Amino acid sequence: MAIQLYNSLSRKKEVFEPIEPGFVGIYVCGPTVYGHSHLGHAKSYISFDVIVRYLRFSGYKVRYVQNITDVGHLTDDADEGEDKILRQAQRERLEPMEVVERYTRSYFDDMDALNVLRPDISPHASGHILEQIELIEALLAKNHAYEKNGSVYFSVRSYQKYGQLSGRKIEELAEGVRIEANPEKEHPADFALWKKAEPEHIMKWHSPWGEGYPGWHVECSVMSTKYLGEPFDIHGGGLENIFPHHESEIAQCDAAHNHGFAKYWMHNNMVTVNGMKMGKSLGNAISLKQLFTGDHPLLTQGYDPLTVRFFVLSSHYRSPIDFSNEALQAAEKGLKRLHSTVKLVRDRIPTAPAGDIPAEVQTVVDSHRKTFIQVMDDDFNTPQAIATLFDFNKAVNTLLNAGTPLSKSALEAIDDIYRTLGEGVLGIIPDELTAEIGGDLVDGLVQLLISLRQQARANKDWATADTIRNQLTELGIVLEDRPDGTVWKLGK
RNA sequence: GGCGACGUAGCCAAGUGGUAAGGCAGGGGUCUGCAAAACCCUUAUUCGCCGGUUCGAAUCCGGCCGUCGCCUCCA
Numbered sequence: 255m256a257i258q259l260y261n262s263l264s265r266k267k268e269v270f271e272p273i274e275p276g277f278v279g280i281y282v283c284g285p286t287v288y289g290h291s292h293l294g295h296a297k298s299y300i301s302f303d304v305i306v307r308y309l310r311f312s313g314y315k316v317r318y319v320q321n322i323t324d325v326g327h328l329t330d331d332a333d334e335g336e337d338k339i340l341r342q343a344q345r346e347r348l349e350p351m352e353v354v355e356r357y358t359r360s361y362f363d364d365m366d367a368l369n370v371l372r373p374d375i376s377p378h379a380s381g382h383i384l385e386q387i388e389l390i391e392a393l394l395a396k397n398h399a400y401e402k403n404g405s406v407y408f409s410v411r412s413y414q415k416y417g418q419l420s421g422r423k424i425e426e427l428a429e430g431v432r433i434e435a436n437p438e439k440e441h442p443a444d445f446a447l448w449k450k451a452e453p454e455h456i457m458k459w460h461s462p463w464g465e466g467y468p469g470w471h472v473e474c475s476v477m478s479t480k481y482l483g484e485p486f487d488i489h490g491g492g493l494e495n496i497f498p499h500h501e502s503e504i505a506q507c508d509a510a511h512n513h514g515f516a517k518y519w520m521h522n523n524m525v526t527v528n529g530m531k532m533g534k535s536l537g538n539a540i541s542l543k544q545l546f547t548g549d550h551p552l553l554t555q556g557y558d559p560l561t562v563r564f565f566v567l568s569s570h571y572r573s574p575i576d577f578s579n580e581a582l583q584a585a586e587k588g589l590k591r592l593h594s595t596v597k598l599v600r601d602r603i604p605t606a607p608a609g610d611i612p613a614e615v616q617t618v619v620d621s622h623r624k625t626f627i628q629v630m631d632d633d634f635n636t637p638q639a640i641a642t643l644f645d646f647n648k649a650v651n652t653l654l655n656a657g658t659p660l661s662k663s664a665l666e667a668i669d670d671i672y673r674t675l676g677e678g679v680l681g682i683i684p685d686e687l688t689a690e691i692g693g694d695l696v697d698g699l700v701q702l703l704i705s706l707r708q709q710a711r712a713n714k715d716w717a718t719a720d721t722i723r724n725q726l727t728e729l730g731i732v733l734e735d736r737p738d739g740t741v742w743k744l745g746k
Numbered sequence: 747g748g749c750g751a752c753g754u755a756g757c758c759a760a761g762u763g764g765u766a767a768g769g770c771a772g773g774g775g776u777c778u779g780c781a782a783a784a785c786c787c788u789u790a791u792u793c794g795c796c797g798g799u800u801c802g803a804a805u806c807c808g809g810c811c812g813u814c815g816c817c818u819c820c821a
Contacts, residue, residue: 285821298821338819422817426748470819492821493751523751524815531815539820568769569759574752574814581758584770591769594783629760637760641768651784655777716779723781734783741783 257312257631259488260572262496262519263419267633272487273517278314279482280306281516283474283491283499284376286323287357288342290541291364293562293577294492294525294532300563301522301571301634302490303370304680308630311679319481320373321474322361324354325380325457325467337467340457350457354378364542367559369681375481379473383459386468386476390447392510402438404450404464408502410443413509419519420497445502447472471502478516479507489516493523523574527552532577540577554579557586564589564682567636588644589682594743595647596672597687598654599665601741609661615653619667622646626675636680643676659738700731704740707733 257270272278282302285295299320306318324339343350362372379386390406393399398412410416410424417423424443436442446469451458458465478486484507491500504515525532532539540550548556557565565585569575622642629638650668653660660668676683703722710718723733726742733742 283821286819292821294821296821301821420816421749423748426817494816494820497749497816498818522821524821526814531820565758572751573759576758578758580770584758587771588769591783598783635760637769638767641760644768648785655784711779714779720780727782732782735778735781736783737777 257309258633259518259520260633262521263516268518270518272314273483273485276313276315278309278316278488279486280309280316280318280488280490281474281478281482281486282318282320282373282489283495284320284322284373285357285361286338287354287361288338289357290543291361292532292539292541293527293545294539295361296364296368296542296562297525297566297571297575298492298522299365299370300368300566302520304567304636305490305520305571305634307371307679307681308634311674317375317482318373319375319377319478321477322354322358322376322378323470323473324351324358324378325473337455337457340455343456351380354380360543367546368542368563369560369684371681377477377481379468379477380457382473382476382480383468385480386472387448387461389472389476389506389510390468391462393447393506396510398505398509399447400440401463404466405438405446406448406463407439407444408447408506408509409440410445410505411441413505415508416443416505417501419504420501422497422501445469445471445498447506471499472506474499475503475506475515478503484511485514485517487516488518488520490520490522493521496521520571522571526574526576528576528578552577552579555583557582560682560684561586561589564640567680567682568640570633570635570637572633590745592643592647592676593683593687595651595654596669596676596683597743598741599650599669599672600687602654602660603662603665603669606662606665607659609663611661611664611667615660615664615667618646618649618653619671622649623671623675626679630679639675639680640682643680646671655737657737700726700742704733704742708740 258267259270260266261268280302282299285291302318302320306316309316325337339350339353342348343353346353348356365372390399393408394401394406397409399406399408424441448461448463448466448468450464450466455467458467478489489500489503500519507513507515527538527540530538538552540552542559542562544550544553545562546556546559548554561582565582566575568585568588622645625645626639626642629635629642653664653668672683673685677685703726707719707722710716710722726733730744731742732745733740
């Protein structure tokens with residue numbers, strides 16, 4: 255079976271064939287670290303996290319590069335706005351690099367909580383100024399760029415293929431309503447490679463054109479190819495970055511070196527809130543920290559990071575996802591159901607009898623693993639992968655309820671699905687589902703109450719039995735009388 | 747105005763030519779002392795609307811309506 259993925263460049267699904275067999279280089283546009291991450295970041299980075307996890311699961315050696323943008327990303331159009339980092343630094347009265355450090359840490363804290371594995375390399379734009387200058391010089395040498403008053407611009411008319419990714423035409427861009435005339439530009443669609451720094455601008459570097467700072471698109475051109483080669487396999491990012499960001503990344507590298515750029519382009523869709531796009535500038539952005547705590551007017555409660563992850567993966571990465579409390583709550587319940595079966599399986603393993611794996615168990619395990627791989631091979635269809643896990647769960651519950659205890663090896667074969675597919679690929683079933691408050695002490699006390707209640711039940715003293723159960727429920731401890739004994743868990 | 751996407755049950759969401767996955771919610775049942783959990787059955791004769799192609803369409807084509815995105819910083 256081969257992995258098929260949707261390539262934005264060709265606008266269709268293609269069989270994935272890495273440039274070098276067995277190895278995959280993937281670059282994903284990372285955050286500009288001037289504020290806390292929000293649900294939109296979660297959608298993008300969870301999506302690509304699963305893509306990387308699945309490529310590894312499929313046997314590829316993957317190098318995953320995701321940049322940290324800490325300079326050059328402007329707040330306004332036409333290369334005229336302030337630098338986002340700089341503006342935030344002024345607001346918080348911090349050094350720009352303090353802002354960068356603060357929000358980089360915040361970003362990784364949130365991603366760790368979401369069980370997003372760290373990229374292999376997280377290069378900073380500010381750490382690659384020299385490489386960016388080199389690329390700009392190469393473009394100047396080939397007449398793909400020109401200098402004006404200490405700034406350097408890319409000439410879109412010099413690169414015939416400009417528009418290949420976004421489907422735009424240079425002539426139409428020139429007629430765009432909102433592109434303001436910048437007198438330094440030879441063509442309205444030309445974009446800045448290097449900007450001259452005004453005297454008060456603190457983030458600036460020496461360059462052949464004087465003191466200045468790099469444009470936004472160059473960093474990604476440079477850092478992707480530096481670590482992955484030219485061309486490389488996959489470039490990912492949000493849909494909204496196709497133009498001008500991704501279009502310009504291609505132009506810069508291909509114009510300078512004629513090696514092409516990324517073979518496959520993958521774009522995730524957007525998050526909406528009540529049907530409207532969520533964006534920092536729209537004021538309806540919910541930060542991940544708020545989402546986890548529930549501290550936001552749009553939230554009726556906080557949501558566990560894993561619930562958020564499950565929610566994101568329950569729609570396809572190329573589909574938009576609309577935020578609502580109802581949808582999050584449904585996800586919360588669904589995930590809990592998945593987890594409770596996993597926990598039942600894991601709790602039984604230590605005391606399960608020895609024995610072979612029955613044929614029916616083997617069949618259930620094999621068939622679901624196969625289906626899971628089939629749907630993931632088809633452009634990383636996580637909603638169907640999750641559906642497969644639920645189907646599997648149902649089959650497992652039936653086996654668990656069958657009466658004859660499953661052997662240890664059978665339970666382990668079942669758990670292997672949860673570990674490799676549920677956690678290894680999707681990242682939604684943590685190893686420790688049993689982390690109970692209080693540890694052995696609480697467990698011992700609850701077991702004591704359970705045994706007292708058992709005696710009451712044996713005596714048909716239902717009043718006492720129900721009192722124990724009800725009062726424990728009020729304390730947040732739920733008792734379940736199963737055919738093979740009473741178990742307890744936390745929850746309402 | 748240009749480019750693009752989407753519209754599937756009460757809600758969320760798969761499915762891109764062969765007769766509607768999965769989750770949440772609802773109804774009925776089994777199990778239970780009663781519960782809980784789990785399991786079984788059930789809830790769209792139908793996929794925004796109108797035409798067309800086809801033996802056959804949610805899936806392809808045309809038109810219309812609606813929603814959203816990009817074109818300007820945003821994952």
